[in-house]
Amino acid sequence: MTENAEHRDRRGGLLLPRRRFLGSTALLGASAALAPGLLRPVRAQGPQRGGQLKLGMDGAAATDSLDPATYTATYMQVVGYQWGNCLVELDEKVRPVPELAESWEASADASVWVFKLRKGVTFHNGKEMTAADVVYSVNHHRGPESKSGAKGYLEVIKDVRATGEYEVTFDLETPSADLPYVLSDYHVLIVPEGSDFTKPIGTGPYVIESFEPGVRTLARRNPDYWKEGRGWVDSVETLALNDLTARTSALQTGAVHFINRLDPKTVNLLERAPGVLVIDVPSAGHYTFVMRADTPPFDNNHLRLALKWGIDREELVDKILRGYGRVGNDHPIPDFDPFFNRELPQRGYDPDKAKFHFGKSGHDGPIRLHIADAAFTGAVDAAQLYAQHLAKAGIELEVVREPNDGYWSNVWMKKPFVGSYWGGRPTADLMFSVAYKSDAPWNESFWKRPEFDKLLIEARAELDVEKRRQLYWEMQKMVWEDGGEIIPMFNNYLFGSRDNIDGFVPVPVLTGLRVSEQLYFTDL
Amino acid sequence: MHPLLRLVAQRLVLGAGTLLVVSALIFAGTEILPGDVAQAILGQTATPEAVAAIREDLGLDRPAWVRYLDWLAGFLRGDLGTSLANRVPISEMIAGRLENTLFLAGVAAAIAVPVAITLGVIAARFRETWLDKTISIVTLSAISMPEFFIGYILIFVFAVKLFWVPSIASVFPGMDFLDRLYAVSLPVATLSLVVIAHMMRMTRAAIVNVMASPYIETAELKGLTRSRITLHHALPNALSPIINVVVINLAYLVVGVVVVEVVFVYPGMGQLMVDAVAKRDVPVVQATGIIFAATYVLLNLTADVLAILANPRIRHAR
Numbered sequence: 001m002t003e004n005a006e007h008r009d010r011r012g013g014l015l016l017p018r019r020r021f022l023g024s025t026a027l028l029g030a031s032a033a034l035a036p037g038l039l040r041p042v043r044a045q046g047p048q049r050g051g052q053l054k055l056g057m058d059g060a061a062a063t064d065s066l067d068p069a070t071y072t073a074t075y076m077q078v079v080g081y082q083w084g085n086c087l088v089e090l091d092e093k094v095r096p097v098p099e100l101a102e103s104w105e106a107s108a109d110a111s112v113w114v115f116k117l118r119k120g121v122t123f124h125n126g127k128e129m130t131a132a133d134v135v136y137s138v139n140h141h142r143g144p145e146s147k148s149g150a151k152g153y154l155e156v157i158k159d160v161r162a163t164g165e166y167e168v169t170f171d172l173e174t175p176s177a178d179l180p181y182v183l184s185d186y187h188v189l190i191v192p193e194g195s196d197f198t199k200p201i202g203t204g205p206y207v208i209e210s211f212e213p214g215v216r217t218l219a220r221r222n223p224d225y226w227k228e229g230r231g232w233v234d235s236v237e238t239l240a241l242n243d244l245t246a247r248t249s250a251l252q253t254g255a256v257h258f259i260n261r262l263d264p265k266t267v268n269l270l271e272r273a274p275g276v277l278v279i280d281v282p283s284a285g286h287y288t289f290v291m292r293a294d295t296p297p298f299d300n301n302h303l304r305l306a307l308k309w310g311i312d313r314e315e316l317v318d319k320i321l322r323g324y325g326r327v328g329n330d331h332p333i334p335d336f337d338p339f340f341n342r343e344l345p346q347r348g349y350d351p352d353k354a355k356f357h358f359g360k361s362g363h364d365g366p367i368r369l370h371i372a373d374a375a376f377t378g379a380v381d382a383a384q385l386y387a388q389h390l391a392k393a394g395i396e397l398e399v400v401r402e403p404n405d406g407y408w409s410n411v412w413m414k415k416p417f418v419g420s421y422w423g424g425r426p427t428a429d430l431m432f433s434v435a436y437k438s439d440a441p442w443n444e445s446f447w448k449r450p451e452f453d454k455l456l457i458e459a460r461a462e463l464d465v466e467k468r469r470q471l472y473w474e475m476q477k478m479v480w481e482d483g484g485e486i487i488p489m490f491n492n493y494l495f496g497s498r499d500n501i502d503g504f505v506p507v508p509v510l511t512g513l514r515v516s517e518q519l520y521f522t523d524l
Numbered sequence: 525m526h527p528l529l530r531l532v533a534q535r536l537v538l539g540a541g542t543l544l545v546v547s548a549l550i551f552a553g554t555e556i557l558p559g560d561v562a563q564a565i566l567g568q569t570a571t572p573e574a575v576a577a578i579r580e581d582l583g584l585d586r587p588a589w590v591r592y593l594d595w596l597a598g599f600l601r602g603d604l605g606t607s608l609a610n611r612v613p614i615s616e617m618i619a620g621r622l623e624n625t626l627f628l629a630g631v632a633a634a635i636a637v638p639v640a641i642t643l644g645v646i647a648a649r650f651r652e653t654w655l656d657k658t659i660s661i662v663t664l665s666a667i668s669m670p671e672f673f674i675g676y677i678l679i680f681v682f683a684v685k686l687f688w689v690p691s692i693a694s695v696f697p698g699m700d701f702l703d704r705l706y707a708v709s710l711p712v713a714t715l716s717l718v719v720i721a722h723m724m725r726m727t728r729a730a731i732v733n734v735m736a737s738p739y740i741e742t743a744e745l746k747g748l749t750r751s752r753i754t755l756h757h758a759l760p761n762a763l764s765p766i767i768n769v770v771v772i773n774l775a776y777l778v779v780g781v782v783v784v785e786v787v788f789v790y791p792g793m794g795q796l797m798v799d800a801v802a803k804r805d806v807p808v809v810q811a812t813g814i815i816f817a818a819t820y821v822l823l824n825l826t827a828d829v830l831a832i833l834a835n836p837r838i839r840h841a842r
Contacts, residue, residue: 062799062808068611147574212620213610214799215791239694239789243643245676246789249691253683381582441572447705483742 030201034050047503047520053233055515056247056256060240062214067197069141069148070187073239074260074513077186079211082219082236082516083124083229084202087134089514090507092435094336094426096180099130099227100190100203104121110175110461115183117166121226123192124207133160136193140181150187152441153430175461177468181426187512205231206515214240219516222435232503232520251276251496258501258519260512262494263377264322270496279495280324281506282384282432283425284334286490287320287376289386290370292416293447293484301482302361308347310354310390313488319385320378320492328487331479332422332431333489336508338465339428339472344480366396368417374407375419376491381421420444429460429471436479445484452478528832534826539821543814546821547599550813551734552590595810595813601810605807614811617796622815624695625785625792628708629777632715634776637770638684640720644727644766649754651732660714660728663721671780675714675787693790711788719773726769730762737761765837771827778823 048168059073068084071077087101101115121129138160141148148154156179159171170179182188195201200208203226206219217238225231241255243245244263250256252273262270262278271278291307296305313327328333329347333340367390371383380401387397402411412418425431434440437456438448452475459471479485493511497504500523504515567784581583598605604614643663647656666674683691688707734740735758743753782794789795793812800808 061609061803062796063607063612063805107648147578151574162604210696211698212791214796216694218696239692241692241789243786243789246692246787249679249684250789253687253691255690255692255694 005524031072037435039460047232048522048524049232049234049520050524051233051521053236053258053501053516053519053521054256055236056239056259057251058240058242058244058247058261060214060242064213065198066208066211068200068202069146069197070148071334075238077207077513078217078516079106079217079238080186080189080215081204081514082206083200083208084191085204086184086186086188087117087190088184090181090184090426090509092507093340094504094507094509096184099184100134102181104175104180106179106465110177110179110463111172113170113172113179114163115170116170116297117149117168118226119166119310121203122224123203124513125192127192129190129192130165131183132166132193134306135160135162137190138188140197141187148187148234150185152434153182153185154188156523170275174457176429177463178429178464179458181430186510206236207275209235214522216240227517230517232507234519236516238516239259246257248496251498254498257498258515259496260493261391262496264320264494265378265493267322267324267494274501277497277499279504279506281493281495281511282334282336282446282508283325283491283493283511284332284426284509285493286328286332286334286422286423286424286487287379288328288332288422289383289421289486290418290420290444290485291486291489292414295416295446297361297363297367298416300361300363300483302357303363304482304484306354306357306361307390308486309350309357309366310393311397311486311488312349312384312389313347313407314349315385315389316382316488320382321489323351324492324494326490328489329480330483330485330487332424332435332485332487333472333476334424334508337428339469341476341480343472344477347480350388351389351393354390354395358393358395366398368398368400369419370400370402370411370413370415370417371419372402372404372407372411374404375412376421379419382488413442419445426505428475429456432456433460436475437459437485446519447482447484449478449482471495531832532825532829535825539825542821543817547596547814548592548804550810550817551588551595552620554809554813557586584590584640597809599692599814601812604811607676607805607808608663609803609805610619614808617808618793618811618815620697621793621796624790625781625794628703628711628715628781628792629774631705631708632712632777633774635712636716636719636773637723640714640723641727641766641770641800643720644724645731645754645759647724648731648735649751649756650790651728652704656728659724667721671714671783672787674717675710675784678710678713679787690790693788695791708788708790711781711784711790714784714787715777718780718841719776721771723766723773727762727766730765731758732743734758734762738820764831767830767834768827771823771830775820778819 040070055078057075057078060075064076068080071080085100087099089099090094091097098118100118100121102118104113104115106113117129119130123129131452141150142154142157147361156172156176157170158173161169162168172179182415189200189202191197191200191202196203205222205225205227207222208217208219210218218235219236221231221233241250241259247259248262248266248270253260254275267278270276272314273426291304293299293304308330310400317323317325327346369383369386371379373379384397387399390397412420422435425434433456435442435444436447437443438450438453455471455475459475462468462471495504495512501519502522503518503520505518574661580711583591595605604618606613642661647659650656679691682688690707691710693708693711695704695707731754740753743757744788782797783793784790785792785794786798793815797809800812
């Protein structure tokens with residue numbers, strides 16, 4: 001018990017004794033984080049060097065490879081940021097800030113971008129980073145042969161060329177104001193020209209010493225790391241802990257210092273464990289129910305509206321996310337995005353309106369929702385609750401339980417009404433381009449509106465912030481009124497940390513991927 | 525040909541036949557798994573074109589029986605194939621994992637087998653007393669609980685509450701032997717609890733059975749102590765069924781560890797197989813499946829042969 005009291009005292013606050021709710025305060029913060037690491041208040045003594053940090057991450061597999069083109073899940077993304085850096089980093093307000101690039105500038109029509117590189121940055125093999133290395137690294141993800149996860153994002157680039165020793169020029173296929181965001185993607189890590197991507201040599205804070213796919217990665221500090229205020233610990237051991245229970249018990253016993261993806265259901269129990277802190281970060285990730293807008297009966301907007309009005313979002317946030325999230329408004333733009341439409345009314349739970357639209361749709365009989373927990377944590381429970389909500393509007397929802405195995409290949413984008421999950425994208429443009437544009441590869445609602453596509457392309461090329469805002473607001477309204485996505489909630493990211501660890505920077509997208517260079521021990 | 529050799533040869537042929545049937549079953553089983561490896565490799569980044577490209581690349585567009593024969597031929601040459609997901613030779617992936625699984629099974633066997641046989645002998649010697657009953661109740665309770673449940677209870681008590689041992693069995697190459705033993709203490713305990721009951725009961729039953737023979741009565745009439753009779757007269761003649769059950773449990777220690785490896789995040793074959801299933805990495809699933817099956821068949825064969833050697837009546841069968 002005395003130990004308990006001490007923890008509370010040190011964290012200063014009895015109401016939330018073991019939780020660091022970092023996101024909201026950071027988002028309300030006024031100043032930019034151009035000097036990462038120096039911004040967050042730290043204890044008087046400041047960060048200390050040293051110690052071996054142990055991370056327990058999920059999303060690992062025996063088939064993982066160090067080649068950044070293959071990264072799809074958290075484990076390798078975290079390892080990637082141990083050995084490498086991107087040209088651009090995102091700050092706590094999801095704005096692009098310089099990383100290996102020092103500055104950048106777009107032509108007036110946003111079709112040509114010039115990036116100036118940081119000078120004097122060396123790779124782990126001692127070679128200095130120059131423009132040729134950047135061109136080589138970016139091209140790794142492009143071209144017809146590429147199987148890179150970043151291929152789609154980078155299609156906007158027509159040509160990338162070195163226009164000086166420390167200057168890279170990008171010519172774009174179509175104008176885009178968001179190129180810096182694209183270059184912050186975790187795939188686009190910079191390696192020396194001609195080097196082997198499966199044994200990457202980076203500029204990052206740690207040098208990979210041993211890598212056992214799906215088991216363990218050990219990395220030692222790069223003594224020549226260029227970034228100020230980053231890379232504190234002597235070594236980082238990243239353990240593959242895909243199993244939630246194993247991850248949680250490893251944190252409780254102190255076998256690891258930091259874990260990702262806690263289960264909202266058990267967070268309150270974990271908070272009570274001695275020596276453990278829970279970190280809660282609002283994110284752009286959202287859970288959705290998707291209707292195929294090209295397939296009866298979902299091709300009727302009255303039916304879509306009936307299903308949108310007939311869901312009790314508050315209850316889902318409460319019971320499925322246990323409060324670790326926010327309600328959604330049937331479009332994918334998170335409330336912290338600068339282009340979030342603030343004037344769009346929040347859709348509530350209104351069984352009468354649902355009943356009205358259902359009647360107008362002319363549809364009769366039950367609606368089938370195909371779901372599995374593979375869609376998102378608690379998806380089946382969420383569907384059962386949804387069925388009860390709709391019952392009050394006189395709509396019968398039949399919950400068809402599908403196997404987790406093969407859900408993404410056999411059910412998602414195959415059946416007309418399914419559950420889905422999006423991790424969120426750093427910008428409105430990327431989010432809309434990947435899932436809402438008519439020809440988007442994952443246009444999961446098969447919602448095709450040429451007017452929407454036109455606005456999207458117009459907004460992408462627009463450098464004037466106010467004009468862009470108007471365009472994105474209009475697009476959110478279109479999706480809200482007519483789209484095939486029911487978006488009841490945005491989830492928070494939940495991390496667990498030992499209480500002698502500090503330094504976490506809560507970036508709301510791609511959250512926690514750069515922890516290895518941020519965290520330090522407070523008790524050395 | 526010596527009858528014993530002929531017997532062994534016969535068993536080997538039967539074993540090979542079993543393996544062939546198993547290989548067909550494994551192949552068929554992996555064929556009907558829902559989902560698609562191309563989709564699984566690309567995850568949420570899968571576009572239809574990329575999926576088609578990967579499928580063609582991996583030869584998944586050929587008919588199933590062609591791929592089966594191909595695979596079988598490769599296997600007979602000792603070529604386990606390459607992983608679909610990352611193009612690494614499977615033998616390379618499996619080498620370290622198999623070693624880890626055998627290490628875990630070995631340590632568990634080194635503890636469980638002597639403990640089980642000793643308990644069995646004690647239970648037989650003190651048959652129908654409170655000691656016998658306690659041993660039976662405790663070991664049978666342990667076997668009645670699923671492994672993952674025992675695992676979680678052990679984690680909760682010995683790792684989370686008492687901090688005696690690690691909750692995850694993290695081992696890596698270059699770790700020294702004692703550290704490795706410490707790391708696997710909980711999985712070893714879990715596995716031991718699961719296999720002890722079976723071996724203990726069989727030892728007890730075999731001895732009790734022999735104790736009913738007339739020659740034991742003679743020994744008793746000679747005035748020997750019960751302990752001496754149990755150890756020197758009954759046990760040697762009960763060895764045959766005991767060896768059989770011990771070897772079958774050894775096979776279980778190797779092939780039945782999937783759940784235990786997952787619970788304790790132990791980098792063995794079981795974990796590899798589960799990973800491969802999740803990734804739809806069919807060649808890896810097939811290779812691990814065949815290795816598990818081969819282990820089982822081989823150890824059963826060994827059990828048969830040892831039982832024959834230990835039992836003159838079978839050895840000289842006419």
